[in-house]
Each structure stands twice: as C-alpha cells, then as structure tokens.
Amino acid sequence: MSLIVxxxxxxxxxxxxxxxNVADIVTKTYAKGNDxxxxxxxxxxxxxxxxxxxxxxxxxxxxxxxxxxxxxGEQISASLMAMAIEKLGYPVVSLLGWQAGxxxxxxxxxxxxxxxxxDRIKKELDKKxxxxxxxxxxxxxxxxxxxxxxxxxxxxxxxIAAAMNADLCQIYTDVEGVFTADPRKxxxxxxxxxxxxxxxxxxASLGAQVLNNRSVEMAKxxxxxxxxxxxxxxxxxxxxxxxxxxxxxxxxxxxxxEDVARVSIIGVPDRPGLAFKIFSKIGAxxxxxxxxxxxxxxxxxxxxxxxxxxADLKETIAILDxxxxxxxxxxxxxxxxxxxxxxxxxxxxxxSGTAASMFEALYAADINIHMISTSEIKIxxxxxxxxxxxxxxxxHNRFFGEGxxxx
Amino acid sequence: MSLIVxxxxxxxxxxxxxxxNVADIVTKTYAKGNDxxxxxxxxxxxxxxxxxxxxxxxxxxxxxxxxxxxxxGEQISASLMAMAIEKLGYPVVSLLGWQAGxxxxxxxxxxxxxxxxxDRIKKELDKKxxxxxxxxxxxxxxxxxxxxxxxxxxxxxxxIAAAMNADLCQIYTDVEGVFTADPRKxxxxxxxxxxxxxxxxxxASLGAQVLNNRSVEMAKxxxxxxxxxxxxxxxxxxxxxxxxxxxxxxxxxxxxxEDVARVSIIGVPDRPGLAFKIFSKIGAxxxxxxxxxxxxxxxxxxxxxxxxxxADLKETIAILDxxxxxxxxxxxxxxxxxxxxxxxxxxxxxxSGTAASMFEALYAADINIHMISTSEIKIxxxxxxxxxxxxxxxxHNRFFGEGxxxx
Numbered sequence: 178m179s180l181i182v183x184x185x186x187x188x189x190x191x192x193x194x195x196x197x198n199v200a201d202i203v204t205k206t207y208a209k210g211n212d213x214x215x216x217x218x219x220x221x222x223x224x225x226x227x228x229x230x231x232x233x234x235x236x237x238x239x240x241x242x243x244x245x246x247x248x249x250g251e252q253i254s255a256s257l258m259a260m261a262i263e264k265l266g267y268p269v270v271s272l273l274g275w276q277a278g279x280x281x282x283x284x285x286x287x288x289x290x291x292x293x294x295x296d297r298i299k300k301e302l303d304k305k306x307x308x309x310x311x312x313x314x315x316x317x318x319x320x321x322x323x324x325x326x327x328x329x330x331x332x333x334x335x336x337i338a339a340a341m342n343a344d345l346c347q348i349y350t351d352v353e354g355v356f357t358a359d360p361r362k363x364x365x366x367x368x369x370x371x372x373x374x375x376x377x378x379x380x381a382s383l384g385a386q387v388l389n390n391r392s393v394e395m396a397k398x399x400x401x402x403x404x405x406x407x408x409x410x411x412x413x414x415x416x417x418x419x420x421x422x423x424x425x426x427x428x429x430x431x432x433x434x435e436d437v438a439r440v441s442i443i444g445v446p447d448r449p450g451l452a453f454k455i456f457s458k459i460g461a462x463x464x465x466x467x468x469x470x471x472x473x474x475x476x477x478x479x480x481x482x483x484x485x486x487x488a489d490l491k492e493t494i495a496i497l498d499x500x501x502x503x504x505x506x507x508x509x510x511x512x513x514x515x516x517x518x519x520x521x522x523x524x525x526x527x528x529s530g531t532a533a534s535m536f537e538a539l540y541a542a543d544i545n546i547h548m549i550s551t552s553e554i555k556i557x558x559x560x561x562x563x564x565x566x567x568x569x570x571x572x573h574n575r576f577f578g579e580g581x582x583x584x
Numbered sequence: 585m586s587l588i589v590x591x592x593x594x595x596x597x598x599x600x601x602x603x604x605n606v607a608d609i610v611t612k613t614y615a616k617g618n619d620x621x622x623x624x625x626x627x628x629x630x631x632x633x634x635x636x637x638x639x640x641x642x643x644x645x646x647x648x649x650x651x652x653x654x655x656x657g658e659q660i661s662a663s664l665m666a667m668a669i670e671k672l673g674y675p676v677v678s679l680l681g682w683q684a685g686x687x688x689x690x691x692x693x694x695x696x697x698x699x700x701x702x703d704r705i706k707k708e709l710d711k712k713x714x715x716x717x718x719x720x721x722x723x724x725x726x727x728x729x730x731x732x733x734x735x736x737x738x739x740x741x742x743x744i745a746a747a748m749n750a751d752l753c754q755i756y757t758d759v760e761g762v763f764t765a766d767p768r769k770x771x772x773x774x775x776x777x778x779x780x781x782x783x784x785x786x787x788a789s790l791g792a793q794v795l796n797n798r799s800v801e802m803a804k805x806x807x808x809x810x811x812x813x814x815x816x817x818x819x820x821x822x823x824x825x826x827x828x829x830x831x832x833x834x835x836x837x838x839x840x841x842e843d844v845a846r847v848s849i850i851g852v853p854d855r856p857g858l859a860f861k862i863f864s865k866i867g868a869x870x871x872x873x874x875x876x877x878x879x880x881x882x883x884x885x886x887x888x889x890x891x892x893x894x895a896d897l898k899e900t901i902a903i904l905d906x907x908x909x910x911x912x913x914x915x916x917x918x919x920x921x922x923x924x925x926x927x928x929x930x931x932x933x934x935x936s937g938t939a940a941s942m943f944e945a946l947y948a949a950d951i952n953i954h955m956i957s958t959s960e961i962k963i964x965x966x967x968x969x970x971x972x973x974x975x976x977x978x979x980h981n982r983f984f985g986e987g988x989x990x991x
Contacts, residue, residue, distance in 0.1 A: 193640045193641050196641060197641075227660070230660075230664065231663075231664065231667055233600045234600050234603060234604075234664050234667045234668050234671065235667040235668060235670055235671040237670075237671075238667040238670060238671075239666075239667075239670055241677070242663045242666045242667050242670065242678060243663075245659065245662070245663035245666070245678050245680075246659075246660060246663035246664065246667075248659075249656040249659050249660050252652065252653075252655075252656050252659075253634070253637075253653060253656050255652070256638075256649045256650075256652035256653035257637065257638065257641055257653065259646075259649045259652070260638055260641045260642040260645040260646075260649050260653075261641050261642060263642055263644075263645060263646055263649065264641065264642040264644075264645075270648075271649060271652050273652075273729075276727060276728075297727070320683060320704070321683075322680075
C-alpha cells in the first residue's frame, strides 16, 4: 500500500464528464489499496471568469479581495469532485487549503507555502477517506485566504506529497509527459520515460511549459518522485526523479523560449565593478538577466550584451537610459526579434562534442547564432526569432532523428 | 456614532450595477460616522446554478459537500462587494462566516448558529474598516463549512447584530417594508411604519414572506431593532421592535397562506389520549399541525380535523392510513383546495368585536368559513382556496379602506 498524490489541472476537470473521468482514475488508484490525496485546480475558465467579474467592478481591486474571490474556483471544483467520487460509491471528503493545513506567506496573489500541518489530512486518511484538496491556495497568519500564484496547484501537490512523505506525486495534465521537443511542432518528438530533476528544471525554465519550476525544485529538495501524465489517455507518463537513478541520455530535449529580448550597452568604460553596478540596478527591480556577453569595443571600452524576458524590456531600458550617461557609456540598443533555443541533458557533462553537433546542425540549416550560453547540462543559443522553429527541428533531428547522435 | 448591521439579499446584489447601488448605501451610512457591518447573500441565481451543477454530477451528493459548494456563492458576493467599496475609496475587508466567528451545529444544509466569537470583527472595526460578512454560513466543530438553511442570511445579520449589540439591523429586500396586505394584490395596502416582533412573527408564519421567522425570534430575544426596507427606493422602511414601544393599531395586516391542506379523521372512538397519540405520530415526522377542530360525530365518536402544509399532505396521509384502522376510526379524508386568511394585530387583545368585523366582511363577500383559529394577536380562518384573494380584499377593505374599523 502506497500513499499517492494526484494533481489534476483545470482542463482535466472542465466539465461533468471530465470530472467523472478523473473520479474514475482516482477511485481505481484507491481500489488498488492505495491512500489517495487528490489536488484539483479550478474548472476550465473559472478563474478567468472570476477575474473578469472582478474587473467589471474594480480593475484595481486589492489583492486580498482578489484572493478571497479566486479561491472559490478550487472550492467549487473540489466539492464537485468529491460528489463524483461519492457517486461512484467511495468514501471521500473535500478540504480547503486551510483545512488541509497549508500555511502561506502574506503575499496575496503570489503567496509561498511556509509550512503544512497535515493533522486533518492524517485524520481523514485514518478513516480511509479519499481526500480532495483545493490546489493553488492556503491561509496566511491573519487567517486570510491566499493564492500561490502561477502553477500553484502543482506546488500544492508536491508540498502535500512532501509533508506526507508520499510515495509518488502524479501531475495529470493535457500532455502525455515530457517530450524531447514540443510534440505539436516536431513530428518525431519522443516522450521521455524518465528525466532528472535538474534536466526538468532547465527545460521548464527554457520554456517547455509542462511543470512549474517551483514544484520541481520542491520535489528535488524533498526527493519526491513525480510523474507527468495525461488524464485522457491513461498511459504511463514521464517520471521525474534524482539524476543518479536516471539512465543518462546525451540530451533529453530541445526547448525554445521566444519570450526574450536582447539588450546591449555600447561603449562602457573599462573600469572594474561597472558591470556589477549595472546588473545590480536591474536585479533590484526583480528583473532576471540571462545570457551575458562582454566584448571589447573601441578606445578601451567594452560592449555588454544580455537577455531579459521580453515583458521586462521596457523597464530595463528605463533603468539603463539615465544610467548610461552617468557611467560614461555611449548608448543602449535592444532587439526584440530574438529567441533562445536550448538543448538539455545530464549526459553532456561527460560527452564532448555535443555543442559542436548543435552548432553544426544550425550552420547546416543556415541559422545565425548571436550569443551562446552553457551550463553543465545545458547549451543555449540566441538566434533570430523567425528561425526558431527551423532551429528546433534541425537540432532535434540531429539528436533524435535517423542516424542520430544521441545515445 | 452607532453600529449598524445592513443585510442585502441576492436580488439586491445580482449584478455589478446593483452591487454599486448597495456599496453606495453602505458607504453613505459609514460616511455619517457609523460603524457598518454588511451581510450579503449570494448573487441572484448563483445558489440555484450551483445546485444545478451539483445535481448534474450527483443528485444525492452528501449535505457536507453541498455546503462546501454552496458557501462559495456568498464568498463571491462578499469579495465583489468589498471591491466595489474599495472602488468608492472606503476601507473595507470581507470575512467568511468562519472568519467572522459564526460557529454552528453540524447539521449541514440547515445548521443553527450556536455562538459567535466576534474577535476578528472587533479588530477590523477598531481599524475603522467597513466589514462585509458572508451570510447564510458558518463552521461546525469539525471545522467544516455549514449553511444555515432557508432565510439564513437574515439570521446571520440578526445574530451578528446581537453578538455586537448593534443599534440597528437593517434588512434590505425588494419590498419597501411590511404592508397591511400583499401590495401586489391589494391596491390600497399601506406600508407600516412600525410593527411589534410578535405581530411580525405571526405575519411571517402566516405566509407574508418578508422576514424569516428565526431571525425575528432572535431579534426579539436579544432586543435588536430591525428595519425592513428596499435597497432600490432608499425610503424609510418598517421598524420591527418591542410591543411596548409600538403604538398599537387594532390590526397590523392581513395575510394569506395558500399552501395548506385540511385533513379529517372521521369516526374516532371517544377514548382519552387518542388525539394525542395521533398528533404525536405526525409530530414525530416533523410535520407541523396548525388549526385543529374536534367535533362530535355519530354513535359517540368524534371527527378530528386539522391543517398541515400542503407539501406534507402525502406523508401525513401515509402515516394516518394504517393507523386509522388500528384505533377503530372510520376513514381519513382530505381537501387540498383550501387556504388560510388571517388578521394580525397587537391591538385586538383589548378590542372586542374584531373577530365579528372580520366574519361580517367575509359574510358580506359571500365567503364560507370552514375553520377558525384565534390567538391573542391573530384570527385565522380556513376558506376555499378560490376565495382567497376576494377574502383578503374584503377584510383589508373593512379594516383599512374608507370608513375603516381600524384605529
């Protein structure tokens, strides 16, 4: 007998039929003798509908009242799920975030889970109840409702799995698992049976929107084995676990991120500490800087180039513009029409030549590389955004196609 | 400075425009220097929509899960109301039943308020916040959501008014107050400025659906002054308070109840205790018996006639049918085509001739009286249902028309 946490996203519970589809998965897991904790998101478009309702009344509503409103979405979803499980004849109880013991920070709209006190959950498991918990929410030390922000339900599921020392945490979604590339774009993309936490983290942060990063980080920290799988096809998905337990492939996948922009500060005087000052100015505004390149310019000056999220570009320029003159640089230029394409794989640590294979594939496809960044398990290149899909296809084909380099 | 509780029903908060109409009433009350606690119901048809959603999944869902679902209706309503008040620039906080300290019995779907611990409410009032509380709900000793059953939001409002020793509890509804008869039916029906708790209780139980009985009983017990008024017209409504403070009118109003049925047990042997046994059988099923008439039948037997809610008729007959033979009675007959018309007034205690005036009015209108029941402040008659409106008009005209008997 195992304790299994199963998380279902909004599309998996969008209507009565899908609620029963999930109830079927849950009760079959329970009928095999497992303890089951189910974490649900709000149904389909419920959250968006609630936000629209709020904006009709007050587009600048406080985050506290927004959370008071939005937490109803998961409450509706959880109670309906419990009713479906009752209908199938199984013992069940639905619990709100605070009833399940989710204590969070006070940051309404983007709260972090501080601790879980699972007394009630333990009591209900002792009664052999299936437990349905509202994802995405908790309670802060004012006893007020909070929501966890983006991907919150994944985090809820992993957190409760960690608090209860669960044997497995299954994240049901609308894809069958983690693929070597986006299967909607790349025809011969392959589903991975297994991937390490670190690879998953790189893939998630590189724009392969399968699992929320916070949830993978938490799973890694507490050693919770994750499975990403589809609630529709009911096939085994992709297991995410410790690298030592993963048979290393050279690379696990190709990811793209079209949501980037490149910024260059031209003619920065060659004084120690200037780059640090520039980046700390930007970091102070919570803007993440990614690939950084520093090149020698004219007259003993340097050009500093880096990438940011496209959404942060305007603010980045606003920070730099007055500062540029102050430090005696020449100008700031930027380019929004770029994208980042990356390969991720724990195997590349021990294989040389991976980067060369990647660059060769791009060269053969006539794609120009603007910037390069590497880590132990990742190689990223910045290219023109128009070339993105072509680049992913070329690289994927090189590593996963016929006569592939991957093994 | 006073503490005022204001309760708004579902139709008063049905859409964004009406939410702002209510926010306007609330903030004007606050701007006059009052502390304000607002109690809201779910918007418009929300509760019915949620029930439909539940029935689609499981028509026999547990009451616990139904309450988990239904409490979201008031939560949505309360948070939107708070957002509207924020928009108008006033300090506000919304609180769920449990946050406001509503502790109830465990009877999901029809819980009773056991106690209110208003610590949080006091804290928010100290901060000069307007407080919006979800009506109709609380928490039981399992820490589970409960709903209060019919008219629950009125009861929530009076209970919080009692717990906080409020100066006034205003029940906003879609009528302008308590009338001498149903103003949609009787043209010259008059709005009462004031009425006693007891008269209000009789009127409520007699089918004048303005205030929920439990809320009036609670207001009477704790001496909370109520005002029934319209959220649309913004005119003064009807004050409900202690009889000693009410200038007595002979009668306060005419009410009808078309939701009754008459049952007769024919030929009951004249043995002591038989009537008690019959009524205790029925009472055990939580069926309320109203007017009772006992008449002498043939051969030393009696006929016992009484009225029940029409909805309870079928069950009443099912209880009596096997029992009739057992006690040696002849048969059970019933009549669904009846109605009860009543006059209520604290003044009739000290005026003789009120009943005579009422019967005379019915006689003049050619209406036959089947049964009569009286209390100190009420006279009810059972008549054919087809005569109901004619009877109400005739009686109302007698007491409130030109050359009226009422004074």
